[in-house]
Amino acid sequence: MLVKVQAADFDSQAEINAFPQEGIRGAGGLVSFVGTVRDYSDAADILAMEIEHYPGMTERELERISAEARAHYDILDSLIIHRFGRLGPNERIVQVTVWARHRAAAFDACRFLIDVLKTSAPFWKREITPTGMRWVTDCPGCRAGTREGHSHGVAPAVGHQHSSMHK
Amino acid sequence: MIEVKFFASIREQLGCAQLCLSLPRDGACVADVLQAVEAQTGVHLGGQHLLAAVNMAHVAMTAPVSDGDEVAFFPPVTGG
Numbered sequence: 001m002l003v004k005v006q007a008a009d010f011d012s013q014a015e016i017n018a019f020p021q022e023g024i025r026g027a028g029g030l031v032s033f034v035g036t037v038r039d040y041s042d043a044a045d046i047l048a049m050e051i052e053h054y055p056g057m058t059e060r061e062l063e064r065i066s067a068e069a070r071a072h073y074d075i076l077d078s079l080i081i082h083r084f085g086r087l088g089p090n091e092r093i094v095q096v097t098v099w100a101r102h103r104a105a106a107f108d109a110c111r112f113l114i115d116v117l118k119t120s121a122p123f124w125k126r127e128i129t130p131t132g133m134r135w136v137t138d139c140p141g142c143r144a145g146t147r148e149g150h151s152h153g154v155a156p157a158v159g160h161q162h163s164s165m166h167k
Numbered sequence: 168m169i170e171v172k173f174f175a176s177i178r179e180q181l182g183c184a185q186l187c188l189s190l191p192r193d194g195a196c197v198a199d200v201l202q203a204v205e206a207q208t209g210v211h212l213g214g215q216h217l218l219a220a221v222n223m224a225h226v227a228m229t230a231p232v233s234d235g236d237e238v239a240f241f242p243p244v245t246g247g
Binding site for chain 2: 053125135
Protein backbone atom coordinates (compact mmCIF):
# COMPACT_ATOMS: atom_id res chain seq x y z
CA MET A 1 0.00 0.00 0.00
CA LEU A 2 1.12 3.52 -0.65
CA VAL A 3 -0.12 6.69 1.07
CA LYS A 4 0.91 10.22 0.13
CA VAL A 5 -0.17 13.39 1.94
CA GLN A 6 1.17 16.41 0.12
CA ALA A 7 0.58 20.06 -0.79
CA ALA A 8 1.65 19.59 -4.40
CA ASP A 9 -0.69 18.69 -7.23
CA PHE A 10 -0.33 15.24 -8.78
CA ASP A 11 -0.74 13.63 -12.19
CA SER A 12 -3.20 10.75 -11.75
CA GLN A 13 -1.93 8.65 -14.64
CA ALA A 14 1.74 9.26 -13.78
CA GLU A 15 1.05 8.11 -10.21
CA ILE A 16 -0.56 4.92 -11.52
CA ASN A 17 2.30 4.30 -13.96
CA ALA A 18 4.92 4.83 -11.23
CA PHE A 19 3.28 2.47 -8.73
CA PRO A 20 5.62 -0.39 -7.67
CA GLN A 21 4.90 -3.31 -9.99
CA GLU A 22 5.83 -6.12 -7.59
CA GLY A 23 2.64 -5.75 -5.57
CA ILE A 24 0.26 -5.68 -8.51
CA ARG A 25 1.42 -8.65 -10.61
CA GLY A 26 -1.61 -10.64 -11.64
CA ALA A 27 -3.89 -7.60 -11.60
CA GLY A 28 -6.80 -7.79 -14.03
CA GLY A 29 -7.43 -4.09 -13.72
CA LEU A 30 -7.57 -1.05 -11.50
CA VAL A 31 -10.28 1.30 -10.31
CA SER A 32 -9.42 4.92 -9.59
CA PHE A 33 -11.41 7.72 -7.98
CA VAL A 34 -10.20 11.32 -8.24
CA GLY A 35 -11.95 14.01 -6.20
CA THR A 36 -11.81 17.67 -7.20
CA VAL A 37 -12.75 21.03 -5.64
CA ARG A 38 -16.29 22.12 -6.51
CA ASP A 39 -16.70 25.67 -7.77
CA TYR A 40 -19.98 26.22 -5.92
CA SER A 41 -21.69 25.64 -2.63
CA ASP A 42 -25.22 26.40 -1.53
CA ALA A 43 -24.67 30.00 -0.63
CA ALA A 44 -21.75 31.27 -2.61
CA ASP A 45 -19.17 30.83 -5.29
CA ILE A 46 -16.02 29.21 -4.04
CA LEU A 47 -12.84 31.07 -4.82
CA ALA A 48 -10.59 28.51 -3.15
CA MET A 49 -10.57 25.70 -0.63
CA GLU A 50 -8.16 25.46 2.28
CA ILE A 51 -7.47 22.01 3.65
CA GLU A 52 -6.01 21.61 7.12
CA HIS A 53 -4.75 18.26 8.39
CA TYR A 54 -3.21 16.58 11.42
CA PRO A 55 0.31 15.66 10.30
CA GLY A 56 1.23 12.18 11.42
CA MET A 57 -2.27 11.04 12.30
CA THR A 58 -3.43 11.59 8.73
CA GLU A 59 -0.83 9.18 7.34
CA ARG A 60 -1.55 6.66 10.09
CA GLU A 61 -5.29 6.71 9.42
CA LEU A 62 -4.84 6.33 5.67
CA GLU A 63 -2.47 3.40 6.23
CA ARG A 64 -4.93 1.86 8.67
CA ILE A 65 -7.86 2.01 6.24
CA SER A 66 -5.64 0.72 3.41
CA ALA A 67 -4.79 -2.32 5.55
CA GLU A 68 -8.48 -2.72 6.36
CA ALA A 69 -9.34 -2.70 2.65
CA ARG A 70 -6.76 -5.40 1.98
CA ALA A 71 -8.11 -7.50 4.82
CA HIS A 72 -11.73 -7.25 3.65
CA TYR A 73 -11.51 -7.26 -0.16
CA ASP A 74 -9.70 -9.51 -2.60
CA ILE A 75 -7.37 -6.78 -3.86
CA LEU A 76 -3.65 -6.70 -4.64
CA ASP A 77 -2.66 -3.20 -3.58
CA SER A 78 -3.85 0.39 -3.18
CA LEU A 79 -2.70 3.97 -3.53
CA ILE A 80 -4.12 6.99 -1.68
CA ILE A 81 -3.00 10.56 -2.38
CA HIS A 82 -4.56 13.49 -0.48
CA ARG A 83 -3.55 17.13 -0.74
CA PHE A 84 -3.60 19.89 1.88
CA GLY A 85 -3.18 23.66 1.73
CA ARG A 86 -4.95 26.08 -0.61
CA LEU A 87 -6.61 24.62 -3.70
CA GLY A 88 -8.47 26.37 -6.50
CA PRO A 89 -11.78 25.28 -8.07
CA ASN A 90 -11.53 22.06 -10.10
CA GLU A 91 -8.11 21.20 -8.68
CA ARG A 92 -7.53 17.59 -7.69
CA ILE A 93 -7.84 16.94 -3.93
CA VAL A 94 -7.71 13.19 -3.58
CA GLN A 95 -6.97 10.02 -5.53
CA VAL A 96 -7.78 6.45 -4.51
CA THR A 97 -6.59 3.66 -6.80
CA VAL A 98 -7.09 -0.04 -6.20
CA TRP A 99 -5.57 -2.95 -8.15
CA ALA A 100 -7.27 -6.35 -8.10
CA ARG A 101 -7.49 -9.60 -10.02
CA HIS A 102 -11.19 -8.97 -10.72
CA ARG A 103 -13.23 -5.81 -11.13
CA ALA A 104 -15.83 -6.33 -8.41
CA ALA A 105 -13.29 -6.27 -5.59
CA ALA A 106 -11.52 -3.27 -7.14
CA PHE A 107 -14.76 -1.25 -7.38
CA ASP A 108 -15.88 -2.26 -3.88
CA ALA A 109 -12.55 -1.53 -2.20
CA CYS A 110 -12.17 1.83 -3.97
CA ARG A 111 -15.64 2.81 -2.82
CA PHE A 112 -14.87 1.62 0.71
CA LEU A 113 -11.63 3.59 0.87
CA ILE A 114 -13.04 6.92 -0.28
CA ASP A 115 -16.10 6.55 1.97
CA VAL A 116 -14.08 5.66 5.06
CA LEU A 117 -11.46 8.31 4.31
CA LYS A 118 -14.21 10.92 4.46
CA THR A 119 -15.24 9.93 7.96
CA SER A 120 -11.89 9.03 9.52
CA ALA A 121 -8.91 10.83 7.97
CA PRO A 122 -8.22 14.06 9.91
CA PHE A 123 -8.66 16.67 7.19
CA TRP A 124 -10.82 19.79 7.48
CA LYS A 125 -11.98 21.89 4.54
CA ARG A 126 -12.55 25.62 4.66
CA GLU A 127 -14.26 27.40 1.78
CA ILE A 128 -12.98 30.79 0.69
CA THR A 129 -15.93 32.71 -0.79
CA PRO A 130 -16.34 36.35 -1.88
CA THR A 131 -17.83 37.12 1.54
CA GLY A 132 -15.25 35.37 3.68
CA MET A 133 -14.14 31.99 4.95
CA ARG A 134 -16.20 29.22 6.49
CA TRP A 135 -15.50 25.72 7.67
CA VAL A 136 -17.27 22.97 5.82
CA THR A 137 -19.31 21.15 8.45
CA ASP A 138 -20.02 17.49 8.84
CA CYS A 139 -22.52 15.93 6.48
CA PRO A 140 -24.33 12.88 7.91
CA GLY A 141 -25.34 11.78 4.42
CA CYS A 142 -21.72 11.72 3.35
CA ARG A 143 -20.85 9.96 6.59
CA ALA A 144 -23.30 7.20 5.71
CA GLY A 145 -21.84 6.96 2.21
CA THR A 146 -25.26 7.62 0.72
CA ARG A 147 -25.36 6.55 -2.89
CA GLU A 148 -28.21 8.81 -3.96
CA GLY A 149 -27.96 12.59 -3.88
CA HIS A 150 -29.19 14.04 -0.65
CA SER A 151 -29.94 17.53 0.54
CA HIS A 152 -29.95 19.45 3.75
CA GLY A 153 -32.41 22.06 4.85
CA VAL A 154 -31.24 24.87 7.07
CA ALA A 155 -29.36 22.60 9.50
CA PRO A 156 -26.18 22.34 10.01
CA ALA A 157 -24.59 25.75 10.48
CA VAL A 158 -23.49 25.76 6.86
CA GLY A 159 -26.40 24.22 5.01
CA HIS A 160 -25.42 22.75 1.68
CA GLN A 161 -26.87 20.64 -1.03
CA HIS A 162 -25.39 17.87 -3.10
CA SER A 163 -26.26 16.81 -6.58
CA SER A 164 -26.52 13.14 -7.43
CA MET A 165 -22.90 13.26 -8.56
CA HIS A 166 -21.81 14.04 -5.05
CA LYS A 167 -18.44 12.77 -3.95
CA MET B 168 2.81 16.23 31.12
CA ILE B 169 0.52 15.69 28.18
CA GLU B 170 0.53 17.57 24.91
CA VAL B 171 -2.92 18.64 23.71
CA LYS B 172 -3.45 19.68 20.08
CA PHE B 173 -6.41 21.46 18.50
CA PHE B 174 -7.45 21.61 14.88
CA ALA B 175 -9.70 23.59 12.55
CA SER B 176 -12.65 25.41 14.19
CA ILE B 177 -11.67 24.15 17.66
CA ARG B 178 -8.18 25.66 17.28
CA GLU B 179 -9.79 28.95 16.27
CA GLN B 180 -12.24 28.98 19.17
CA LEU B 181 -9.40 28.42 21.64
CA GLY B 182 -7.02 30.78 19.87
CA CYS B 183 -4.17 28.28 20.16
CA ALA B 184 -2.96 25.16 18.37
CA GLN B 185 -1.59 23.32 21.39
CA LEU B 186 -1.22 23.32 25.15
CA CYS B 187 0.94 21.41 27.60
CA LEU B 188 -0.98 20.24 30.66
CA SER B 189 -0.21 18.06 33.61
CA LEU B 190 -2.33 14.92 33.75
CA PRO B 191 -5.54 16.05 35.54
CA ARG B 192 -5.51 12.99 37.84
CA ASP B 193 -4.40 9.37 37.97
CA GLY B 194 -6.68 7.29 35.78
CA ALA B 195 -7.75 10.36 33.82
CA CYS B 196 -9.80 10.00 30.64
CA VAL B 197 -10.11 12.18 27.54
CA ALA B 198 -13.13 14.01 28.99
CA ASP B 199 -11.03 15.03 32.01
CA VAL B 200 -8.42 16.51 29.67
CA LEU B 201 -11.14 18.43 27.83
CA GLN B 202 -12.37 19.81 31.15
CA ALA B 203 -8.83 20.90 32.05
CA VAL B 204 -8.49 22.63 28.66
CA GLU B 205 -11.77 24.49 29.23
CA ALA B 206 -10.66 25.52 32.73
CA GLN B 207 -7.31 26.81 31.49
CA THR B 208 -8.61 28.68 28.44
CA GLY B 209 -11.98 29.81 29.78
CA VAL B 210 -13.57 28.60 26.53
CA HIS B 211 -16.51 26.21 26.76
CA LEU B 212 -16.30 23.56 24.04
CA GLY B 213 -19.08 21.29 25.25
CA GLY B 214 -22.35 21.07 23.39
CA GLN B 215 -20.76 20.73 19.99
CA HIS B 216 -19.71 17.70 18.05
CA LEU B 217 -16.10 17.08 19.11
CA LEU B 218 -13.83 14.21 18.15
CA ALA B 219 -10.76 13.13 20.07
CA ALA B 220 -7.56 11.24 19.41
CA VAL B 221 -4.90 9.84 21.74
CA ASN B 222 -1.47 9.25 20.25
CA MET B 223 -2.93 9.83 16.77
CA ALA B 224 -5.71 7.24 16.96
CA HIS B 225 -9.44 8.02 17.18
CA VAL B 226 -10.83 7.37 20.67
CA ALA B 227 -14.00 7.87 22.71
CA MET B 228 -14.21 10.56 25.40
CA THR B 229 -14.01 7.78 28.00
CA ALA B 230 -10.62 6.52 26.74
CA PRO B 231 -7.78 6.56 29.30
CA VAL B 232 -4.95 9.09 29.08
CA SER B 233 -1.46 8.50 30.48
CA ASP B 234 1.44 10.81 31.21
CA GLY B 235 3.37 11.57 28.01
CA ASP B 236 0.37 11.01 25.71
CA GLU B 237 -0.52 13.30 22.84
CA VAL B 238 -4.23 14.17 22.96
CA ALA B 239 -6.08 16.01 20.18
CA PHE B 240 -9.53 17.59 19.87
CA PHE B 241 -11.13 18.48 16.55
CA PRO B 242 -14.48 18.83 14.78
CA PRO B 243 -15.85 16.04 12.53
CA VAL B 244 -13.50 15.54 9.61
CA THR B 245 -14.37 16.79 6.13
CA GLY B 246 -11.67 15.52 3.81
CA GLY B 247 -11.99 13.67 0.53
